[in-house]
Amino acid sequence: MAKPPKKEKPAIELLRKSPTGIKGLDEITGGGLPKGRPTLVCGGTGCGKTLLAMEFLVRGATEHDEPGVYMSFEEKSEELTKNFASLGFDLNDLAARKRLALDYVHIERSEIEETGEYDLEGLFIRLGYAIDSIGAKRVVLDTIECLFSGFTNEVILRAELKRLFTFLKDKGVTAVITGEQGERTLTRFGLEEYVADCVIFLSHKVDQQIATRRLRIVKYRGSAHGTNEYPFLIDEKGFAVMPISSIGLDHAASSERVSSGIPRLDTMLGQKGYYRGSSILVTGTAGTGKSSMAAHFVDAACRRGERCLYFAFEESRNQIIRNMRSIGIDLEQWANKGLLEFRNSRPTLYGLEMHLVTMHKAIEAFQPAIVVVDPISNLVAAASDMEVKSMLSRLIDFLKTKQITAFCTDLTSVGCSLERTDVGISSLMDTWLLLQVIEGNGERNRGLYILKSRGMEHSNQVREYRLTGSGAQLDDVYIGPGGVLTGSGRVAQEARERAETLERNQDIERKQRDIERKKAVIEAQIAALRTEFEVERDELERAIARERLHQETISEETQALARSRKSDGFVLNKENAKSGKRGRK
Amino acid sequence: MTGGTKPMGSGKSKTETVEVRYQLRLYVAGTTAKSVAAFANLKRICEEHLEGQYSIEVIDLLVNPQLAQGDQILAIPTLVRKLPEPIKKIIGDLSNTERVLVGLDIKPLG
Numbered sequence: 001m002a003k004p005p006k007k008e009k010p011a012i013e014l015l016r017k018s019p020t021g022i023k024g025l026d027e028i029t030g031g032g033l034p035k036g037r038p039t040l041v042c043g044g045t046g047c048g049k050t051l052l053a054m055e056f057l058v059r060g061a062t063e064h065d066e067p068g069v070y071m072s073f074e075e076k077s078e079e080l081t082k083n084f085a086s087l088g089f090d091l092n093d094l095a096a097r098k099r100l101a102l103d104y105v106h107i108e109r110s111e112i113e114e115t116g117e118y119d120l121e122g123l124f125i126r127l128g129y130a131i132d133s134i135g136a137k138r139v140v141l142d143t144i145e146c147l148f149s150g151f152t153n154e155v156i157l158r159a160e161l162k163r164l165f166t167f168l169k170d171k172g173v174t175a176v177i178t179g180e181q182g183e184r185t186l187t188r189f190g191l192e193e194y195v196a197d198c199v200i201f202l203s204h205k206v207d208q209q210i211a212t213r214r215l216r217i218v219k220y221r222g223s224a225h226g227t228n229e230y231p232f233l234i235d236e237k238g239f240a241v242m243p244i245s246s247i248g249l250d251h252a253a254s255s256e257r258v259s260s261g262i263p264r265l266d267t268m269l270g271q272k273g274y275y276r277g278s279s280i281l282v283t284g285t286a287g288t289g290k291s292s293m294a295a296h297f298v299d300a301a302c303r304r305g306e307r308c309l310y311f312a313f314e315e316s317r318n319q320i321i322r323n324m325r326s327i328g329i330d331l332e333q334w335a336n337k338g339l340l341e342f343r344n345s346r347p348t349l350y351g352l353e354m355h356l357v358t359m360h361k362a363i364e365a366f367q368p369a370i371v372v373v374d375p376i377s378n379l380v381a382a383a384s385d386m387e388v389k390s391m392l393s394r395l396i397d398f399l400k401t402k403q404i405t406a407f408c409t410d411l412t413s414v415g416c417s418l419e420r421t422d423v424g425i426s427s428l429m430d431t432w433l434l435l436q437v438i439e440g441n442g443e444r445n446r447g448l449y450i451l452k453s454r455g456m457e458h459s460n461q462v463r464e465y466r467l468t469g470s471g472a473q474l475d476d477v478y479i480g481p482g483g484v485l486t487g488s489g490r491v492a493q494e495a496r497e498r499a500e501t502l503e504r505n506q507d508i509e510r511k512q513r514d515i516e517r518k519k520a521v522i523e524a525q526i527a528a529l530r531t532e533f534e535v536e537r538d539e540l541e542r543a544i545a546r547e548r549l550h551q552e553t554i555s556e557e558t559q560a561l562a563r564s565r566k567s568d569g570f571v572l573n574k575e576n577a578k579s580g581k582r583g584r585k
Numbered sequence: 586m587t588g589g590t591k592p593m594g595s596g597k598s599k600t601e602t603v604e605v606r607y608q609l610r611l612y613v614a615g616t617t618a619k620s621v622a623a624f625a626n627l628k629r630i631c632e633e634h635l636e637g638q639y640s641i642e643v644i645d646l647l648v649n650p651q652l653a654q655g656d657q658i659l660a661i662p663t664l665v666r667k668l669p670e671p672i673k674k675i676i677g678d679l680s681n682t683e684r685v686l687v688g689l690d691i692k693p694l695g
Contacts, residue, residue, distance in 0.1 A: 112674045113675040113684055113687065115675055120659055122658035123659040123660075129650035
């Protein structure tokens with residue numbers, strides 16, 4: 001409900017506001033309650049009306065120099081003092097310093113007899129006196145409805161109530177009037193008709209056995225305000241409202257990268273890892289090593305000297321430390337150094353919104369660089385998808401504005417689609433890793449995919465995710481005819497491949513040896529033939545030489561004969577010699 | 586209803602008694618019609634039924650606002666029976682004599 005441009009205001013002077021000092025409430029109301037006007041705070045029993053009212057006064061008295069009057073119709077002053085001592089409010093001290101005036105109005109129907117006309121001037125005088133005695137700027141009437149049980153004449157009562165609110169406005173005090181929730185109306189006796197300026201409704205709903213306190217501004221005349229139901233918390237420090245959804249989508253985007261703690265995963269994520277301030281989701285079925293991946297991330301961050309806040313909804317701090325030691329990660333050292341803090345709580349401890357509020361408070365207090373939520377699925381259990389999405393988006397937005405890297409794990413149940421988370425939260429996540437069980441060969445192995453990673457190059461490959469004594473490791477997987485091979489199947493395949501390679505190598509060697517051998521054989525044959533040839537040639541040459549010698553001998557003899565016969569027929573002799581040779585052969 | 590008497594001017598007035606059994610206190614805020622009527626009615630009833638056994642103290646809260654808290658006064662006018670115990674309160678202008686008598690636990694004299 002924004003302010004409608006009606007004739008109401010000449011818009012010259014903006015509505016002045018009185019800060020409540022209550023964490024978050026001032027943000028929703030845009031500065032506090034309307035100054036100098038009454039505000040109605042209504043809700044059921046035990047929803048925190050009294051606390052809200054009292055904190056408004058105490059904060060006003062201590063932080064904003066506005067003394068206050070607390071007029072109680074239900075609780076005695078001593079009871080109030082005791083009750084609020086547990087929140088660290090020393091009402092006696094404030095009263096002694098005239099910063100606070102407590103006035104207990106006792107109404108007992110049985111003691112009062114009504115005869116004829118009356119008015120509530122006595123109440124006005126008491127209130128006026130209390131206001132004037134300490135110069136109060138703030139007034140609380142808790143719960144003024146008690147008047148209705150004390151007086152029978154409602155006509156008079158309503159007229160007087162109307163006069164009371166006028167009186168408060170005339171006094172210029174910022175008033176908080178509490179009222180019990182009615183069946184169909186905001187308050188049982190319709191107080192809302194008198195208080196037209198600002199109405200705050202508190203509820204304490206129990207949904208699936210989990211109680212959540214919520215605050216809603218039903219109306220705030222003349223001012224813009226948050227309209228949602230905001231969860232609030234009552235703890236040892238008082239009232240705290242979280243105006244979470246008021247955060248817009250205007251956070252900075254860092255291009256700085258942070259290591260995932262697993263070198264090969266960094267490689268898969270464009271060589272560098274996640275973006276700082278981004279949100280990372282790891283989904284997987286039970287026992288796929290989601291927490292181990294978180295531990296790696298935390299370990300790497302602590303090594304860089306960054307602070308980490310670990311919200312664990314399944315395991316205790318010591319259990320996590322022990323378990324992570326088994327994969328070679330010592331988280332205890334970081335915890336001891338104050339870099340790592342665990343917040344362990346049961347998801348059912350309180351509602352989703354309350355978890356969010358407590359997480360906010362823890363984050364504000366610890367100021368971490370990295371937040372781990374392990375697992376978010378446990379939070380999901382008690383709420384609808386819608387609620388989960390809204391809660392997580394507020395958490396993620398909040399972390400992003402603070403440039404805190406969020407690492408969430410999510411347990412998907414077996415049988416569900418792997419992308420089941422899609423409906424809920426994946427759209428909020430920048431990087432989504434999927435751990436999957438790959439079953440085969442009688443064993444289960446873990447596979448890791450990157451489903452998405454906004455704004456960076458990332459691997460499309462499935463990797464086998466192994467948890468070893470020295471941390472998580474990623475290995476390549478084999479794509480065989482039967483699908484992806486992991487674990488011992490992968491080992492066997494590796495062995496088989498090694499064997500095949502060896503065999504091939506041996507084959508090649510054998511063939512090469514064959515060549516050598518054949519070459520040797522042929523060469524030997526060649527050598528033998530050559531030797532044979534040599535032998536034959538020698539023999540023939542010897543024969544030739546012998547023939548020649550013989551021929552020469554013959555011709556010499558012939559010449560000698562011719563000489564002796566004084567013959568001149570040389571030619572004839574030569575021919576005879578030749579034919580003689582042939583004839584011999 | 587005899588509204589003509591003017592006992593309110595002093596703020597406090599006491600009726601002399603011999604034996605005070607009924608100690609009454611009337612809280613008013615200034616001289617309003619209701620206050621005047623209440624005082625007159627009270628005076629009349631006391632004279633009629635409690636003659637000689639009562640005292641009336643009128644407290645004007647405009648003069649002494651701090652006194653309102655002590656007797657838990659909200660409505661004006663309020664008549665408080667301080668004695669005898671227990672404390673009884675009657676609010677209004679006391680125009681209904683019967684109810685005043687019941688409220689003060691006084692048995693009508695005949």
